[in-house]
Amino acid sequence: MDKKRRQAYELHSQVAGRFCVRIGLTPNLITFTSLIMSVVAAIVLWKGWFIWGIVFIILTSITDMLDGATARAGNMGTTFGGILDHVLDRYAEFFILSGILLSGKVHPVWPIFAIFGMIMASYSRKAAESIGKIPSAEVGWVGRLEKFIVIMIGLALVWFFPEFDPAGLNLLEIALIFVGVVSHITAIQRLFYAKKELDRRAQNG
The missing domain is CATH 1.20.120.1760 (CDP-alcohol phosphotransferase transmembrane (TM) domain)
Structure with missing residues (x-):
């Protein structure tokens, strides 16, 4: 994502991030939620339920967006949080693609x-x-x-x-x-x- 697109993305995600802060969600909790969504996506893709797979990939992407937005909105960003987000994103990608592979x-x-x-x-x-x-x-x-x-x-x-x-x-x-x-x-x-x-x-x- 280039600089201009990144700035636009962060601007539009601020509202969602502030909402998450107000209801008491933390960035790391949202990061783990994104991982769980990817595991569910992998399971339904493995079963061949591709439309449900799309739904859970969308939920994975939304929650992945929200963790960073929440960290910025609540000034809760940490070095470990950034590392955790990066590592779990790779696991999420692996789970989703593995579900497609196992679908046959x-x-x-x-x-x-x-x-x-x-x-x-x-x-x-x-x-x-x-x-x-x-x-x-x-x-x-x-x-x-x-x-x-x-x-x-x-x-x-x-x-x-x-x-x-x-x-x-x-x-x-x-x-x-x-x-x-x-x-x-x-x-x-x-x-x-x-x-x-x-x-x-x-x-x-």
Whole structure:
């Protein structure tokens, strides 16, 4: 997510964050709720109930948005909270993609390809920021939310059009391939961005 989109996102999430603070919710509680939603999503996807899977992926995304918004609204942000959010987000991605894999509706290689790409996109950013001391390496074409939207579109399309499989791939497999490709491209973009920033820092002394 680029800087302008991040600012717009934070602005629109402030109202929801303030509401969560008023009713006594904490960021870490919301983070764990997001993880639970992803586990439920994985179970219903495994059962092949893709429409319910979409519902719980949406709930996972909403609660993932709310933890940061609540932390900002209530001035409750902590370093550990940020680490917890980052780690549990990766577990959530793993659970959701595993549910799709176990559904038997796609070839196993495509959800594995997608989840590996999503994890590497995240890892390349965190490596640049923690090891390279780069303030923000959140560059790339497609963010986590957009990837989930593509996956949900694929789930809906394969639910309503199960027999449509151009080139021997169903519509969910095509969505997973897209997510995997753009995720790996994002990881490479972040590596190049880190190299550029480190070279610039070295030149400036």
